[in-house]
Amino acid sequence: MANRTSTIPAIWATAAPDVASPPVPGDTYAKSDLSSVEMEDGYPYKIIADSATTNELLKRVTTLLRLLEQYGVLPWCATTTYAAGGLATGSNGFVYYAVISSIDVDPVTDDGTHWIKTPGASTLTTTGQQKIFGGFIIKWGYVNNDSAADTIDVMFSPPFPSDMLNFSITPWSHGSTGPIYSLHDKLTGGVRIAKGGTATNFYFDWIAIGV
Numbered sequence: 001m002a003n004r005t006s007t008i009p010a011i012w013a014t015a016a017p018d019v020a021s022p023p024v025p026g027d028t029y030a031k032s033d034l035s036s037v038e039m040e041d042g043y044p045y046k047i048i049a050d051s052a053t054t055n056e057l058l059k060r061v062t063t064l065l066r067l068l069e070q071y072g073v074l075p076w077c078a079t080t081t082y083a084a085g086g087l088a089t090g091s092n093g094f095v096y097y098a099v100i101s102s103i104d105v106d107p108v109t110d111d112g113t114h115w116i117k118t119p120g121a122s123t124l125t126t127t128g129q130q131k132i133f134g135g136f137i138i139k140w141g142y143v144n145n146d147s148a149a150d151t152i153d154v155m156f157s158p159p160f161p162s163d164m165l166n167f168s169i170t171p172w173s174h175g176s177t178g179p180i181y182s183l184h185d186k187l188t189g190g191v192r193i194a195k196g197g198t199a200t201n202f203y204f205d206w207i208a209i210g211v
Contacts, residue, residue, distance in 0.1 A: 008065045012058035019052050030055040078104045087118070094118075097133065137161075137210050143193070145202040151184050151194045152202045159189035160210035167191050172203040179203070 016030035023029065029052040039057070043049050067074050073095050076088035086098040088107055096107035096115040107115035116131040127141035139156055156164075169181045179199030185192040195202060 008062050008069060010062070011066055012062045013055040014059065016052075016055055016059070028055065030059055032056060076107055078106070088115075099135070135211055136165075139208045139210070140206065142205045143202045147202060148200070151192050153187060153190055153192050154206060155187075155190035156208065160208075162211045164191070164208055164210040166209040168207045169193065170205045171199075172205070 013028055013030045016028045018032050019029040020027070031050070031052040034053060034056045038053070064074065071089045073087045073089045076090055076096070080088075081103045082088065082098045082101060084098055084100050088096050088098070090096050090106075090108040092108050094108075095118045097118050098114065099112075099116060100114055102114040105114045112131050116133075129137060129139040131137050137160060139160075141154070143152060143154060145152055164186060167183055169183075171179050171181060173179060179195060180197035181199065181202070181204050182194050182196060183191055184194035191208070193202065193204075
């Protein structure tokens with residue numbers, strides 16, 4: 001498929017005011033209070049269409065098309081009813097996926113009940129978490145601790161809403177006689193890690209998956 005060359009160069013009647021009283025012949029107007037009922041009814045057959053109504057329709061359509069060209073996914077709108085599986089660009093520039101249907105729920109401030117960031121929208125850091133499609137949550141981090149204790153607790157902030165399903169550890173050094181770390185116990189909001197082998201401290205990266 002060839003790259004697109006056609007574009008929307010401008011928004012139709014972008015500066016057109018509401019119809020003046022009385023209207024001035026030759027001036028351009030747009031009906032900003034065009035209702036959903038009027039749009040659903042459309043124009044009756046053979047009627048002479050009102051230019052202000054037509055201008056408003058084209059203004060709205062070209063505005064949305066310009067936004068699609070700019071963002072690829074339309075910016076979130078408080079008055080739009082989003083279906084589950086829908087997408088919206090948040091005010092922070094990230095794209096969000098609708099977990100369930102909603103209206104007037106800002107994806108940027110939502111707690112993950114209605115919206116989640118799409119994979120790839122995260123800013124990668126040494127510690128963090130990401131909610132992904134299907135309701136799964138991935139958390140990651142590291143432990144750098146010289147404790148001589150036999151175990152150490154890794155606490156999740158925030159904890160998984162329901163349960164942790166998997167916890168994986170990658171030691172910073174390894175080998176047949178290197179440090180060994182194992183999951184000792186699941187805690188409320190975290191895990192307890194035990195050391196073995198030649199481990200005298202706790203140096204490792206970890207990844208947890210839960211719901």
